Amino acid sequence: xxxxxxxxxxxxxxxxxxxxxxxxxxxxxxxxxxxxxxxxxxxxxxxxxxxxxxxxxxxxxxxxxxxxxxxxxxxxxxxxxxxxxxxxxxxxxxxxxxxxxxxxxxxxxxxxxxxxxxxxxxxxxxxxxxxxxxxxxxxxxxxxxxxxxxxxxxxxxxxxxxxxxxxxxxxxxxxxxxxxxxxxxxxxxxxxxxxxxxxxxxxxxxxxxxxxxxxxxxxxxxxxxxxxxxxx
Amino acid sequence: xxxxxxxxxxxxxxxxxxxxxxxxxxxxxxxxxxxxxxxxxxxxxxxxxxxxxxxxxxxxxxxxxxxxxxxxxxxxxxxxxxxxxxxxxxxxxxxxxxxxxxxxxxxxxxxxxxxxxxxxxxxxxxxxxxxxxxxxxxxxxxxxxxxxxxxxxxxxxxxxxxxxxxxxxxxxxxxxxxxxxxxxxxxxxxxxxxxxxxxxxxxxxxxxxxxxxxxxxxxxxxxxxxxxxxxxxxxxxxxxxxxxxxxxxxxxxxxxxxxxxxxxxxxxxxxxxxxxxxxxxxxxxxxxxxxxxxxxxxxxxxxxxxxxxxxx
Amino acid sequence: xxxxxxxxxxxxxxxxxxxxxxxxxxxxxxxxxxxxxxxxxxxxxxxxxxxxxxxxxxxxxxxxxxxxxxxxxxxxxxxxxxxxxxxxxxxxxxxxxxxxxxxxxxxxxxxxxxxxxxxxxxxxxxxxxxxxxxxxxxxxxxxxxxxxxxxxxxxxxxxxxxxxxxxxxxxxxxxxxxxxxxxxxxxxxxxxxxxxxxxxxxxxxxxxxxxxxxxxxxxxxxxxxxxxxxxxxxxxxxxxxxxxxxxxxxxxxxx
Numbered sequence: 053x054x055x056x057x058x059x060x061x062x063x064x065x066x067x068x069x070x071x072x073x074x075x076x077x078x079x080x081x082x083x084x085x086x087x088x089x090x091x092x093x094x095x096x097x098x099x100x101x102x103x104x105x106x107x108x109x110x111x112x113x114x115x116x117x118x119x120x121x122x123x124x125x126x127x128x129x130x131x132x133x134x135x136x137x138x139x140x141x142x143x144x145x146x147x148x149x150x151x152x153x154x155x156x157x158x159x160x161x162x163x164x165x166x167x168x169x170x171x172x173x174x175x176x177x178x179x180x181x182x183x184x185x186x187x188x189x190x191x192x193x194x195x196x197x198x199x200x201x202x203x204x205x206x207x208x209x210x211x212x213x214x215x216x217x218x219x220x221x222x223x224x225x226x227x228x229x230x231x232x233x234x235x236x237x238x239x240x241x242x243x244x245x246x247x248x249x250x251x252x253x254x255x256x257x258x259x260x261x262x263x264x265x266x267x268x269x270x271x272x273x274x275x276x277x278x279x280x281x282x283x284x
Numbered sequence: 285x286x287x288x289x290x291x292x293x294x295x296x297x298x299x300x301x302x303x304x305x306x307x308x309x310x311x312x313x314x315x316x317x318x319x320x321x322x323x324x325x326x327x328x329x330x331x332x333x334x335x336x337x338x339x340x341x342x343x344x345x346x347x348x349x350x351x352x353x354x355x356x357x358x359x360x361x362x363x364x365x366x367x368x369x370x371x372x373x374x375x376x377x378x379x380x381x382x383x384x385x386x387x388x389x390x391x392x393x394x395x396x397x398x399x400x401x402x403x404x405x406x407x408x409x410x411x412x413x414x415x416x417x418x419x420x421x422x423x424x425x426x427x428x429x430x431x432x433x434x435x436x437x438x439x440x441x442x443x444x445x446x447x448x449x450x451x452x453x454x455x456x457x458x459x460x461x462x463x464x465x466x467x468x469x470x471x472x473x474x475x476x477x478x479x480x481x482x483x484x485x486x487x488x489x490x491x492x493x494x495x496x497x498x499x500x501x502x503x504x505x506x507x508x509x510x511x512x513x514x515x516x517x518x519x520x521x522x523x524x525x526x527x528x529x530x531x532x533x534x535x536x537x538x539x540x541x542x543x544x545x546x547x548x549x550x551x552x553x554x555x556x557x558x559x560x561x562x563x564x565x566x567x568x569x570x571x572x573x574x575x576x577x578x579x580x581x582x583x584x585x586x587x588x589x590x591x592x593x594x595x596x
Numbered sequence: 597x598x599x600x601x602x603x604x605x606x607x608x609x610x611x612x613x614x615x616x617x618x619x620x621x622x623x624x625x626x627x628x629x630x631x632x633x634x635x636x637x638x639x640x641x642x643x644x645x646x647x648x649x650x651x652x653x654x655x656x657x658x659x660x661x662x663x664x665x666x667x668x669x670x671x672x673x674x675x676x677x678x679x680x681x682x683x684x685x686x687x688x689x690x691x692x693x694x695x696x697x698x699x700x701x702x703x704x705x706x707x708x709x710x711x712x713x714x715x716x717x718x719x720x721x722x723x724x725x726x727x728x729x730x731x732x733x734x735x736x737x738x739x740x741x742x743x744x745x746x747x748x749x750x751x752x753x754x755x756x757x758x759x760x761x762x763x764x765x766x767x768x769x770x771x772x773x774x775x776x777x778x779x780x781x782x783x784x785x786x787x788x789x790x791x792x793x794x795x796x797x798x799x800x801x802x803x804x805x806x807x808x809x810x811x812x813x814x815x816x817x818x819x820x821x822x823x824x825x826x827x828x829x830x831x832x833x834x835x836x837x838x839x840x841x842x843x844x845x846x847x848x849x850x851x
Contacts, residue, residue: 065682249469
């Protein structure tokens with residue numbers, strides 16, 4: 053238990069002192085995971101809405117694939133994307149392996165199915181008559197889609213939170229495609245693994261507490277957005 | 285229809301934060317010959333040696349090294365695929381096979397330390413003072429005492445498997461033999477927790493000594509030497525290999541600057557160096573007394589270990 | 597607003613008796629069955645037309661075809677003289693109409709924002725939209741609820757907001773699909789009393805689907821009865837209601 057206590061003290065010390073390495077890995081964690089979540093949002097919400105509204109052959113299969121993707125193990129996603137980004141791989145000429153961009157790509161692969169799957173469910177649970185009412189009010193196609201998204205905003209924000217939560221906390225993909233390189237691709241999760249394996253348990257725990265605080269802060273903001281105008 | 289200003293602001297903020305790393309690292313864009321990918325083992329990372337050597341190399345040559353610390357097996361595999369420019373590992377047999385297959389341009393001796401057999405202070409198998417490492421392993425097997433193996437194709441793992449072979453034993457599958465498939469640091473954690481024996485490189489053990497209750501029980505056997513070589517990857521493996529960078533790193537590692545840094549590393553923290561520089565020497569010379577690792581008595585004097593004191 | 601005036605002007609200028617909306621040979625098929633099969637049906641400017649019939653007669657389908665939400669397999673729909681197609685840019689024509697469904701179908705925002713929503717979709721500036729919405733909320737007696745979240749409203753209140761949303765658009769054609777169906781008796785009576793005046797004041801042509809003969813008698817000037825997707829009777833309200841079996845006969849005496 054003393055490890056927990058000293059971990060907490062150390063966490064505060066690292067942050068308040070402005071320890072450069074700690075701030076660097078924290079900032080990089082935020083950057084890659086927010087980027088991956090934002091990209092997943094931009095691609096995933098429209099895609100999920102489309103899947104909810106449009107009938108096409110193979111739609112059931114597409115939905116099953118999306119739902120399967122929600123459970124994609126991060127380390128598998130990392131391995132597959134690492135193989136793609138290898139110099140000898142199909143995307144080798146992009147020179148993206150062991151860069152933060154590679155981590156973002158891998159994390160999009162993880163968060164996107166979650167956002168798409170939950171967006172589809174969010175739009176599908178809207179009253180089908182509501183769609184007709186929106187059209188009957190004279191909405192253009194764009195206005196119609198925007199209004200549907202707005203009506204489904206509670207579960208959609210939950211989808212964003214789920215997507216963010218899944219990538220800020222993963223270590224398998226970041227390790228595989230990032231390489232945990234100090235100053236370049238070391239994020240909070242990979243740093244925790246490293247410090248643990250070095251035996252620096254209280255430092256590892258301190259980083260873990262910082263990670264938890266980060267997740268809490270982001271979700272606090274998102275929850276506020278979600279619950280605006282919904283006191284009950 | 286109300287304009288969703290708050291949402292647009294949020295998205296803009298998210299994208300700004302996201303784009304920042306790309307904007308801040310222009311050097312990483314496009315094909316760059318300043319980058320050298322070094323595939324090495326977890327022990328060089330866990331001891332902190334890379335953190336000292338790499339900045340020196342970068343300052344001396346301008347090359348930027350990306351160290352990928354994985355097990356020896358993976359490091360050699362990455363080199364074979366051309367995914368790395370230079371490889372630094374410690375598994376002589378595997379290295380020789382790798383070189384024979386034409387994967388590298390040369391194989392340079394860099395440094396050595398040694399492996400030690402560590403275990404619980406109570407030493408249930410009674411290996412302390414065993415005549416040889418192989419003898420110690422025989423006693424562990426005979427007693428059925430718990431033993432943790434890395435099981436990850438690393439240099440340490442390859443050595444351990446060879447010792448079991450020399451002892452004429454196949455512990456795999458026995459209840460007392462635990463294969464964890466992890467790096468040295470984690471393996472020591474498990475051994476510490478289970479009060480088990482294990483083989484560790486001295487460097488990692490020294491770096492972890494303060495947090496573990498696993499004294500050295502057997503050391504000094506020549507077969508326990510842990511020898512590091514650096515091998516630039518053969519450019520024929522892939523057109524994207526930074527051959528110049530790989531060679532530069534290899535040659536720098538055996539240069540005076542690097543060898544000096546290696547000789548000093550760890551002295552201030554542990555009272556003795558974690559590695560012994562060997563550039564230019566013949567592999568068969570290693571283990572000669574003037575360069576042997578510190579004896580247990582010397583260690584005890586520095587580290588205040590009651591167990592070793594009692595023994596002497 | 598200007599579009600409605602233009603249509604009124606056009607209707608005034610057009611030959612007397614040009615229908616605002618006309619259906620010819622309209623046929624809608626679902627699962628191999630014709631759920632709507634109307635040879636001819638017209639809606640005249642300024643009239644209030646009741647559409648009655650049993651469940652499954654095709655009343656809602658008829659409204660959806662009129663609103664260009666549904667494209668018939670066959671047949672033509674004409675609005676103000678021009679042929680309109682639900683698949684080919686229906687939006688401009690839809691914006692001259694308004695439809696209120698059986699459920700209020702309000703958005704998850706305030707009553708006022710709901711009432712404004714149709715106007716905002718048409719690009720009406722926020723201030724003007726707000727003013728018009730407030731006016732109509734007041735006319736429907738729910739001005740006090742303007743800032744309440746829609747989901748906290750009672751059934752009757754929500755229905756009034758939904759009507760305000762549609763009426764604020766001052767449509768040339770208003771389609772009501774059993775708008776008073778799920779309301780309690782006093783609320784229904786109150787709305788029935790208020791609505792004719794509101795509709796008259798705005799000269800809104802109305803098509804009203806209803807089960808309730810009292811509604812038909814109170815609101816409509818003409819009626820059409822549907823059975824199995826076909827027009828079974830058309831004409832003055834009381835005879836059509838009787839033909840559809842919806843009026844209690846003197847012999848039966850009372851519902």
